[in-house]
Amino acid sequence: MEQLLHYCWKHKLWPLEGLQTTDGQQVEVIDPGLHNRNSGPDFFNAKVKIGGTLWVGNVEIHDKASDWYLHGHQTDANYNNVVLHVVGQVDRDVQTESGLFVPQMQLTVPQTVYDNYAELLKTDAYPPCYRIIPDLTPLTIHAWMAALQTERLEQKTVAIELRAKQAGGSWEDAYFITLARNYGFGINGDAFEEWARHIPLQAVGKHRDDLFQIEAIFMGQAGLLDIQAIPERYQQEALNEGYFTKLRNEYQYLAHKFSLKPMDFHRWRFLRLRPQNFPHIRISQLAMLYYERRTNLSALIDSKDVISMSQMMCTQVTPYWETHYTFGSESVSNAKHLSPFSINLLLINTCVPMLFAYGRHIIKEELCDRAFDILEQLKAENNHIIRMWQACGLQVKSAGDSQALIQLKKEYCDKKDCLRCRIGYEYLKRNNR
Secondary structure (H helix, E strand, O other): OHHHHHHHHHOOOOOOOOOEEOOOOEEEEEEOOEEOOOOOOOEEEEEEEEOOEEEEEEEEEEEEOOHHHHOOHHHOHHHOOEEEEEEEEOOOOOEOOOOOEOOEEEOOOOHHHHHHHHHHHHOOOOOOOOOOHHHOOHHHHHHHHHHHHHHHHHHHHHHHHHHHHHOOOOHHHHHHHHHHHHHOOOOOHHHHHHHHHOOOHHHHHOOOOOHHHHHHHHHHHOOOOOHHHOOHHHHHHHHHHOHHHHHHHHHHHHHHHHOOOOOOHHHOOOOOOOHHHOHHHHHHHHHHHHHOOOOOHHHHHHOOOHHHHHHHHOOOOOHHHHHEEEOOEEOOOOOOOOOHHHHHHHHHHHHHHHHHHHHHHOOOHHHHHHHHHHHHHOOOOOOHHHHHHHHOOOOOOOHHHHHHHHHHHHHHHOOOOHHHOHHHHHHHOOOOO
16 A cells, blocks of 8 residues: 555645645645655655645655654654655654654545556456557657666666676676677576686687687587587487597697686576577587677677678578587588577667667767667567567567567566556556546
8 A cells, every 4th residue: 555655646646635734734745756766765855835834855655654663764864854744544643863743644545546556456467457558649658668668778787787897897798798698599598698707708819810719618618518418319429520529629728728617518408499599509609709709899889780780790600510409410501690580689688788888888878879779770579578568559660669568568567566657657547537
């Protein structure tokens, strides 16, 4: 109930007149204040006229007035500037740490808001607000999608900044790790990120002109040069072919030289994975990208448009993997280029967030703007989340739209956080205009 009280206060969903404190003073809310989601009072810098006197300060909201003491506000100086205590039920007076009594006002959640919120929580259909979506104005949808798109990029920025911090401040490493993670295409994402952290890029850089040595380090650090990583039925054939043994011998030499330790090969997942997504294939493609210096952050920054960025991501496997998906198991010859679909996903999930994050880091607005521009030019993703929103009547024209709707589903719908959603807001206030 307290969340609903917060919501009603923030959006001014209360009777237009008749508000008063427990001691009978008339209350006029001029500005509900800025919603605070951190520690301290719930709303900062509210403007409230109580009994004809204008007060500017903070507002605290609780289900019951006694929650003030339950939460220890009576001993916290941060609450001394609370000018109004808004509650669902007044069961006692409250005082600040400075000893002053705080004016209190009982606020009742409108029945329509309460009923609509209950309906959102219990509706089995997904999303529960589907009925109102066709009635939303284009302006409402556009504004919310734009905000969600930015929110998603900012969320990804936090993850990239953390990778850079863990890499000793290296944004080159952070880019490589982010790229590697997205080469897992979901199923092996965590394993690829772990693998990338096992790659000593400074050491590998000393052998950057030798594709074979790069692949030896990449495969070795993935644990895939352990004979036990090969299914038993293919082990002998892998040894007979010779390429596996050559890679393993080269890796053992380089591992000794650079004190390398591989990751556990059991971290890789193969079940229900298409062969073109096997770790061996993706790692070989990454080795080729690295060899051709297309995993450099400077190469990304120099890419000005979708075409150049797509060309930068376009790659294939090394010769051995043209006829193999795993060691010892020969297949029909295929260069195994990245598909346009895969490149599109890499641009959406790697290149665009990296441009945005790095632009924020070096305070270069041009890179951030380019990230948004490219996102609007890229094709929208096609997955169950996007198809769900399309079935509700939302148009998805670009990757910017699809990213916004993925954010909406994961951060609002899945968490039942309808009170922070603008579509939820429209749903809650229906029949209340």
